[in-house]
Amino acid sequence: MYRMGTSYSSTFPTRPPNDPDDPASVARNDQTAFEQIDQMLCHWDRPHRRSYHWMVTLEHEPHVVELSQRCQAVLPERGLDLIPPESLHLTVRRFGYVDDVPAGTLDTAVSTVREHCRTARPFDLHLLPLAGSPGALRFSVAPWSPLLSLHRAVSAASGYDDVDPLTQYRPHVGIAYSNQVQPPGPFIAAARKARSLPSTAITIAELRLVELYRTDHQYRWHVLERLPLAAAS
Structure with missing residues (x-):
């Protein structure tokens, strides 16, 4: 069992899948870890400050929106804050907190990541x-290799070029947040039921830098930069 205290790490599951590029391996690893937790925690108890994030935003992906809504329909009505279509996203990495990052540092990082994106090809992602x-x-996603490459690039732009993303990065797309400490059983059962739904695939052709904030138990953001991947420019 995953024994939970009053807080949790964003690196979940603790161990990466055996094959991060195989959808079945990724899903199996995520599902096994989720079914071993002993309680759900309140997502909103985590500290938050307005911050810069590198993200893939998904609000204009109709297949992702449709699948999220079909899965949300089988979730328990109580204990969750459902993520609306306009807030669907895949985080690559937080760059820093707004009040800590000088404008010049941000501009330099954007230039560095833009150069990487010019040589990074668009890729298909299965949810x-x-x-x-x-x-x-949340949805499991695969393959991880192109996302790990983006993570390395934005980490290097932040001065963390010696970080192995597999030690801390677990790509995923959330569809609902737990809003209280509660037993996990109903949510594990709902996740099992949702697995009868088909997966979906999208093409990732752009990385975005956003200014992220929280309001009314949801995340919102302003897009600051849109960086197309090579063949999408």
Whole structure:
């Protein structure tokens, strides 16, 4: 069992999948870890400050929106804050907190990441229902290799070029946040039910830098930069 305290790490599951590029391996690893937690926690108890994030935003991906809504329909009505279509996203990495990052530092990082994106090809990403973490219900995603490459690039732009993303990065797309400490059983059962739904695939052709903030138990953002991947420019 995953024994939970009053807080949790964003690196969940602790161990990466055996094959991060195989959808079945990724889904199996996520599902097994989720089914071993002993409680859900309140996602909103995590500290938050307005911040810069590198993200893939998904609000204009109709297949992702449709699958998220079909999965949300089988989730328990209580204990969750459902993520609306306009807030669907895949985080690559937080760059820093707004009040800590000088404008010049941000501009330099954007230039560095833009150069990487000019040589990084668009890629297909599979989204598979459904697993979760102690604080959320979420889609597994695969393959990880192109996302790990983006993570390395934005980490290097932040001065962390010696970080292995597999030690801390677990790509996923959330569809609902747990809003209280509660037993996980109903959510594990709902996730199992949702796995009968088909997966979906999308093409990732752009990385975005956003200014992220929280309001009314949801994340919102302003897009600051749109960086197309090579063949999408």
